[in-house]
Amino acid sequence: MSSAAHTGRQPEPEADVVIVGGGLAGLTTARHLTEAGLRVTVLEAAERVGGRMxxxxxxxxxxxxxxxxxxxxxxxxxxxxxxxxxxxRPFAPGALLRTDGRTYRIGDLRRSARGTGRAALTGRPDRGPEGRSDRRPEDYGDQRAGRRPDRRTRGALNTARALTNARSRAAMTGAMTGAMAGAVDLVRLRNALARFVTVPPERLLARTELSASQALSARGLPSRSVDTLVRPLLAALLSDPELTTSSRVADLTLRGFARAGLCVPAGGLSTLPELLAAGLPHGTVRTGIRAVSVATNAVTTEDHGTLGCRAVIVATGAAEAAGLLPGLRAPGFHPVTVLHHAARETEATRSPSLLVDAEAEREGPLSHTWAASAVDPSRAAPGETLVTSVVLGQAACDPVSVLDKASRAQLTSLYGGQAERWSLLAAYHDPHAVPAMPAPHDLRRPVRVLSGLYVCGDHRDTSSAQGALVSARRVAHEVLRDFGLPSEMATTALPTAA
Ligand SMILES: Cc1cc2nc3c(=O)[nH]c(=O)nc-3n(C[C@H](O)[C@H](O)[C@H](O)COP(=O)(O)OP(=O)(O)OC[C@H]3O[C@@H](n4cnc5c(N)ncnc54)[C@H](O)[C@@H]3O)c2cc1C
Structure with missing residues (x-):
């Protein structure tokens, strides 16, 4: 763990605290500690801050x-x-789910839950590629967001309830058309999601913890609804197609999605870490410096010697943290590959929606995709169209050329136009993209290794930006406590949402 700790001569202190890693967790920790009056240095191996952002x-x-x-x-x-x-930049409320050749919108669940005071039936028929409406009114009833369910949609709800009864299900399955089945599945999904809007996180955390996949089966949702709609949506939100993630994390994730939807920062993900770095005292962040070993009072770097300090925080990703802190358990990871295409404009590429493809296994490797230039126009020069797509699971480990080729037919069917003619701008593969969170998952892993040596990052909480930020608050609290300084970051006040 430490070569510097045993060299005898103490290096001149560079700062009170040296933080290794300038991602979201490291930069936010630096902010907490500099606000408390400490001198902090952030060492970032890359030439820019942000890490995975x-x-x-x-x-x-x-x-x-x-x-x-x-x-x-x-x-x-x-x-x-x-x-x-x-x-x-928000995505259009909810998401578009494509299954069985149809595209369904999961609507604004927060508004609809307020409107109905209970599980809501929301959503509007949506247009397929080139503006075709894939849906017929009779598939949905009147499902405009925020409306009280009318008799037809109440009928759909009753149908959904009836279908969870095994006998009714057996009797009806044969008679149901694909369209009806899809509509009923959709009602079930909306109901399940809308229930999350008002439920407090503590209630979700009190539920028995299983894998997300087991929990879906155990909660009485018919396997057809699970397979066609819930599973693809959750896989996209968790970057976990097998749904091995803890059901508690899955519940908290669905709650966030149902309450507020999803967004991206205007100008790109890096905007957030860049703002964080700009808010730190000048000279706090030093890029292009890789730490090779850490101790309670020093960090040894690859090319810049040893930096002395009173405490060290390892704020790298999980794999690098396990390398710097032997004994720290490295989790498994969900690999992800991201493809960015310069596209030809179609009606579908003008829609700021998240498209989740429940037919992914049949049509191509993409789990979900969005027209990034429609969600955030600054992502492309005027007149250009950017489509961003995500491959999850084992498929993400295929060569980029294979993924790109296999995605073209899927992109054509999702967006219309001729995706064969689009050009691939970039592909990013990260085998350590998202630390796995199988059940039982400790939502608050220790961040204090020993007095003077700490660790933070998404792998200490939940594998998300929110998790990285919570870990930053917790680690800052521990450091301030060990320094005998007042900390306003009482851990009891930590939010429980994922
Ligand atoms: C493809 C992909 C998709 C994702 N999807 C989502 C999503 O939809 N929603 C979501 O919330 N989260 C998602 N995440 C996860 C999210 O990006 C992370 O949870 C978050 O960015 C973690 O921040 P961090 O600061 O903990 O770690 P990182 O961002 O990994 O920062 C660690 C930093 O440490 C630096 N470093 C490493 N080793 C050293 C060293 N030896 N010396 C100096 N510096 C070092 C690295 O260069 C890096 O800058 C995704 C991640 C990926 C890769």
Missing amino acids: STDRLDGFRLDRSAQLLCPDWPELTRLPAFSALTT
């Missing part, structure tokens, strides 16, 4: 390396001063 610029396009989705309901994210300086 990085954006490349290419020919007028802004390409997120991780294409991650943020939830404006995350309390730790929204309380960041940098967040109020950030312009966020």
Whole structure:
């Protein structure tokens, strides 16, 4: 763990605290500690801050390396001063789910839950590629967002209830058309999601913890609804197609999605870490410096010697943290590959919706995709169209050329036009994209290794921006306590949302 600790001669203190890693967790920890009056140095191995929240610029396009989705309901994210300086671009309410050749919109569940005072039936028929409406009114009833369910939709709800009864299900399955089945599945999904809007996180955390996949089966939702709609949506939100993630994390994630939807930062993901870094005292962040070993009082770097200090925080990703802190358990990871295409404009590429493809296994490797230039026009030069797509699971480990080729037919069927003619701008593969969170998952892993040596990052809480931020608050609290300084970051006040 430490070569510097045993060299005898103490290096001149560089700062009170040296933080290794200038991602979201490291930068936010630096903010907490400098606000408390400590001198902090952040060492970042890359030439820029941001870690997994990085954006490349290419020919007028802004390409997120991780294409991650943020939830404006995350309390730790929204309380960041940098967040109020950030312009966020929301996706159209909810998401579009494509299954059985149809495209379904999961509507604005927060509004509809308020309107009905209970599980809501919301959503509007949506247009398929080139403006075709794939749906017929009779598939849905009147399901405009925020409306009280009318007799037809109440009928659909009753049908959904009836279908959860095994005998009724057996009797009806044969008679149901694909369209009816899809509509009923949709009602079930909306109901399940809308129930999350008002439920307090504590109630979700009190539920028995299983894998998300087991929990879906155990909660009485018919396997057809689970397979066609819930599973693909949850896989996209968790970057976990097998749904091995803890059901508690899955519940909290669905709650956030149902309450506030999803957004991306205007200008690219890197905007948030750049704002955080700009808010730190000048000279706090030093890029292009890789730490090779750490101790309670020093950090040894690859090319810049040893830096002395009173405490060290390892704020790298989980794999690097396990390398620097032997004994720290490295989790498994969900690999992700992101593809960015310069597209030809179609009606579908003008829609700021998240498209989740429940037919992914049959049609191509993409789990979900969105027209990034429609969600955030600054992602492409005027007149250009950017489509961003995500591959999850084992498929993400296929060569980029294979993924790109296999995605073209799927993109054509999702967006219309001829995706064969689109050009691939960039592909980013990260085998350590998202630390796995199988059940039982400890939502608050220890951040204090010993007095003077600490660890933070998404792998200490939940594998998300929110998790990285919560870990930053917790680690800052521990450091201040060990330094005998007052900390306003009482851990009891920590938000429980994922
Ligand atoms: C493809 C992909 C998709 C994702 N999707 C989502 C999503 O939809 N929603 C969501 O909330 N989250 C998502 N995430 C996860 C999210 O990006 C992370 O949870 C978050 O960015 C973690 O921040 P962090 O500061 O903990 O770690 P990181 O961002 O990994 O920061 C660690 C930093 O440490 C630096 N470093 C490493 N080793 C050293 C060293 N030896 N010396 C100096 N510096 C070092 C790295 O360069 C890096 O800058 C996704 C991630 C990926 C990759």
